[in-house]
Amino acid sequence: MPLITNYFLALTLDFYILTQPLIVIPDKFLMILMIVRVRFHGRGGQGAKTASRILGTASFVEGMNVQDSPVYGAERRGAPVTAFTRISDSEILERGYVFDPDLLIVMDATLLASPVAKVTDGIRKKGAIFLNAQSANIIGEHYTLPSDVRIASYDLTSSAMEMLGKPIISSASAAAAARLVGLVKESSLEQAIVTELEEIGLSEEMIKKNVMLGRKIFSSLEPLELATEESEKKLRIVPLEMITSNDGLEDIIAVGNSKVAKTGSWRIFKPVVDYEKCTACTVCYAYCPESALILRQDGKPEIDYDNCKGCLICYRECPPKAINIEREVIAF
Amino acid sequence: MLMTGNMAAAWGARLGRADYIPAYPITPQTEIIETIAKWVRLGEMDAKLVQMESEHSMLTAAGAASLAGARVFTATSSQGLLYALEMLYNISGWRAPMMLINVARALAAPITLEPDHNDVLAARDTGFLQFHAETCQEVLDLILLAYRVAEDSSVLLPAIVNLDGFYLSFTREKVTLPSEQDVSTFLPDYNPPNPFRANMPVSKGATVLNGALYSYFKYHMHTSSIRALSVFEEAALQFERIFGRSYSPVEPYMMDDAEFVIVISNSFSTIAKQAVRRLRERGFPAGLLKLRMLRPFPSSLVARYLSARRGVAVFDQNISLGSGGIIYPEVVASLYHRRNRPQLLLPVIGGLGGKQITVEEMEKIFEAIKNEIGAESPDPIFLMRQEELETTKNMVRTAKEVQI
Ligand code: SF4
Ligand code: SF4
Numbered sequence: 001m002p003l004i005t006n007y008f009l010a011l012t013l014d015f016y017i018l019t020q021p022l023i024v025i026p027d028k029f030l031m032i033l034m035i036v037r038v039r040f041h042g043r044g045g046q047g048a049k050t051a052s053r054i055l056g057t058a059s060f061v062e063g064m065n066v067q068d069s070p071v072y073g074a075e076r077r078g079a080p081v082t083a084f085t086r087i088s089d090s091e092i093l094e095r096g097y098v099f100d101p102d103l104l105i106v107m108d109a110t111l112l113a114s115p116v117a118k119v120t121d122g123i124r125k126k127g128a129i130f131l132n133a134q135s136a137n138i139i140g141e142h143y144t145l146p147s148d149v150r151i152a153s154y155d156l157t158s159s160a161m162e163m164l165g166k167p168i169i170s171s172a173s174a175a176a177a178a179r180l181v182g183l184v185k186e187s188s189l190e191q192a193i194v195t196e197l198e199e200i201g202l203s204e205e206m207i208k209k210n211v212m213l214g215r216k217i218f219s220s221l222e223p224l225e226l227a228t229e230e231s232e233k234k235l236r237i238v239p240l241e242m243i244t245s246n247d248g249l250e251d252i253i254a255v256g257n258s259k260v261a262k263t264g265s266w267r268i269f270k271p272v273v274d275y276e277k278c279t280a281c282t283v284c285y286a287y288c289p290e291s292a293l294i295l296r297q298d299g300k301p302e303i304d305y306d307n308c309k310g311c312l313i314c315y316r317e318c319p320p321k322a323i324n325i326e327r328e329v330i331a332f
Numbered sequence: 333m334l335m336t337g338n339m340a341a342a343w344g345a346r347l348g349r350a351d352y353i354p355a356y357p358i359t360p361q362t363e364i365i366e367t368i369a370k371w372v373r374l375g376e377m378d379a380k381l382v383q384m385e386s387e388h389s390m391l392t393a394a395g396a397a398s399l400a401g402a403r404v405f406t407a408t409s410s411q412g413l414l415y416a417l418e419m420l421y422n423i424s425g426w427r428a429p430m431m432l433i434n435v436a437r438a439l440a441a442p443i444t445l446e447p448d449h450n451d452v453l454a455a456r457d458t459g460f461l462q463f464h465a466e467t468c469q470e471v472l473d474l475i476l477l478a479y480r481v482a483e484d485s486s487v488l489l490p491a492i493v494n495l496d497g498f499y500l501s502f503t504r505e506k507v508t509l510p511s512e513q514d515v516s517t518f519l520p521d522y523n524p525p526n527p528f529r530a531n532m533p534v535s536k537g538a539t540v541l542n543g544a545l546y547s548y549f550k551y552h553m554h555t556s557s558i559r560a561l562s563v564f565e566e567a568a569l570q571f572e573r574i575f576g577r578s579y580s581p582v583e584p585y586m587m588d589d590a591e592f593v594i595v596i597s598n599s600f601s602t603i604a605k606q607a608v609r610r611l612r613e614r615g616f617p618a619g620l621l622k623l624r625m626l627r628p629f630p631s632s633l634v635a636r637y638l639s640a641r642r643g644v645a646v647f648d649q650n651i652s653l654g655s656g657g658i659i660y661p662e663v664v665a666s667l668y669h670r671r672n673r674p675q676l677l678l679p680v681i682g683g684l685g686g687k688q689i690t691v692e693e694m695e696k697i698f699e700a701i702k703n704e705i706g707a708e709s710p711d712p713i714f715l716m717r718q719e720e721l722e723t724t725k726n727m728v729r730t731a732k733e734v735q736i
Binding site: 053056057060065066067068069070071092093094095096097099233235236237238239240247250251252253 | 334441442498499502503504505506599600602603605606609688689690691692693696713714715716717718721725728731732733
């Protein structure tokens, strides 16, 4: 049999996939195939996976076919998390990563800058992006958003802080998605929030608060009646060259990779040192898991905000409580 | 119900009335054991769950308990399976029909969490029967079927049911749960031959120190494994009568008049099916043959379905380094003596370490089959999209060149 060598088949013919309009409006009669693909982008700890499941369960309660799944690497707070919900009235012949979402739920707008998360990649023509932000316009000033899509926004995190006391927006994001897709009744959403939050062991009181939060978001948005179209895709399968150099070794030679990956963009809260109160005890310095605290000449810490990921361990450990916290991205 | 593949596997143990579950944690199978542990604690499942100190001990305990007559269920992934590998050969030699779930995860190094099939295929020569699932429903159903086949007195071999990490393990979809009553009709209690009993001494897996004896027993295992195919087919008929879902060792999809066919297994079959459907809409005669049973290898069925097709691609989500895909040569061997074998058998390797595959990539494979017909010896395709290679190269560069 042929060996895998450097002669991998080079299929250089670019080929374009036929454009098929996809109808997502629920009450059309001549609906051959209705499928809505929702992709959630969040950070570990925000509840992206639970959001995709609440939307999934709510749609399942409505009698739809559903598939939902998350992708994440090694689990850690702050790392980008992606989750998907596919909703259809027929068999779902899809699986894994949603490359071409009809609706994107951006749970943390700073992810728009992440080269890893690739948030807006593949969104379908006339699809929609929901931004967890006070104003989509401000986001638009900071990041480039694709054209030919609709944008909706709502500040879920502030509502969650207010109603739950925590920046966890699983129910809020699911509510936003459910409302925008327009296939789910409010009662089904509520049922799904209860089911999914019971599943992960939340207290009755917390579940109630989440239901209220879900209701609030649901009633604050309007369905989008999405009718998206497949974007033109260009696919090239590339030959792999025979590797002759160190490129084929897994070794990390360069130090300081976190200087490239600015983990500071993960923060929801940022620690701020109150130098009046600080006694230069260096406890924070010892505890910071990211070495994002650098000691100044006077022994007091200076925070490297490019790499501080906002875990707030320093805030919790500081003996005289000389570290305060401030909500990040409040400007959005 | 909506449930993950892991959850469906746990239901397989529960509905299959497994009564002994030795366990050792590894991602991405952990949810299976967590779920069973919860049921056992709440008294919803009548089974003994024991946390062992390694996968090797876990499998040793599993095999021994099976010989004592327990219905045994356990699960692992990746390195865990390899750590237990030595015991797999023992357990099949003991003729202990236990159930092992493998949640596929690519092997280290490099370390990753996502699936390919080098882990489960490392167990292909062990004597374990192997069934590979595409959907969460299949995970549950194949566990019930596999118990039935494994425990059949003409088979008596252990079984592995494979499901892909992430693509099934953490993916929720609709699963219909059969009733306990129907399952016990389909899968009666295990009736072990010569179980360990205090009042009836029996030795199992005795030392033979004799090549002829060894050969005899190995050959016996081999024929028992081959027999599992017809036992499966028979069991599947009854399964369909009771539960309404039909399973064969291979699943043809749009094969009736297909000229170009992809042979594939596991969860990526779904994406390939979508490609087939889209190509059909454009008038391209594509078809798909899914391998559901990997051991015994269903050679005659593969040959029957693939004969007289123009071109066939074999999609291997695994790699035997220095050779190529593992399934490819098995398909070639199945077809070699057929007079009307396809003109082309194209080897494709894709999805290693869970590399995502788009429907367009699957379509491209069909295009390649068509283009390569008539080629002297077709070059293997190693799927890698341009943007993936670019991202990879950037990461490699970052790892090597960045200086502070
Ligand atoms: S929050 Fe504090 S402990 Fe955490 S990374 Fe930032 S500086 Fe370090
Ligand atoms: S732990 Fe608090 S007091 Fe001590 S050095 Fe850090 S900021 Fe200052």
